[in-house]
Amino acid sequence: MTPHLRRSVRAIILDEDDRILLCRFVFPHPVVPQQAKVVWAAPGGGVEAGEDRLTALRRELREETGLAITADPPHVWHQEVVDAGHVPGFDGIINDYFLVRAKHFQPRGELTDDQLAAENLAAFRWWQLSEIAGYRGPELFSPRDLATPLTALLTAGTPDQPVQLGL
Template structure:
């Protein structure tokens, strides 16, 4: 297998509060609003990596409750698994990776985030019988 044919796998957690809103972080590196998450390390399982990324970026300890979507950024070849989560402990705090937080509705996320990242949150907030599988170019969802 050629090195350039490998995919990176990332995880993101859509933390949902009791009012049905999702937590977004504002990334320090580019100012974008997204659900917390990041690339899995080779030796960690999916849920451990998800919990680690969310705690590093938000200070919250979470329980994942459902896989809500599978997404591929076609440009760099990153496959993302997105899970809905419930906060169990901790408190929001900024980190080296995050500069701000916002609790948003499905409509509000569309105003803040690029389409490719807003759809992940919207899918997680929607009640769907099946898990969507989508492709994007880093900004827009591709058909």
């Protein structure tokens, strides 16, 4: 039987200093495993019925960060997690990540603070690769080893085909 997976899109937003914008999600958001309290993940979310991935990405970025993109960003990473406990109501998730270059900005999307909180999104932060690679605190990243694919993206550039990510 084919697993019922939630389709999501996420943006790897890099500023002119190669800092990445991440969202701080608190339990019980799908990217936060039950044993953890917080996960830092790329902005984005579910693809709604009738949407293609890029339409969903544009909507999610406007709603969460206020960033409006017009060009079609490159698809750089693909992640499939099949785990019935990972996303309520689904057998897992598919995350497609797109690279978005932007000038540094203060995230402020269309959603109110209460709406963001209802989605368990608590904060935004720009991170340097060295901060992610050296982080030893209790909070997690999604994907867990974010530093590895991010290093490859920053050093080798946009891949010809999306890189397959693990959990």
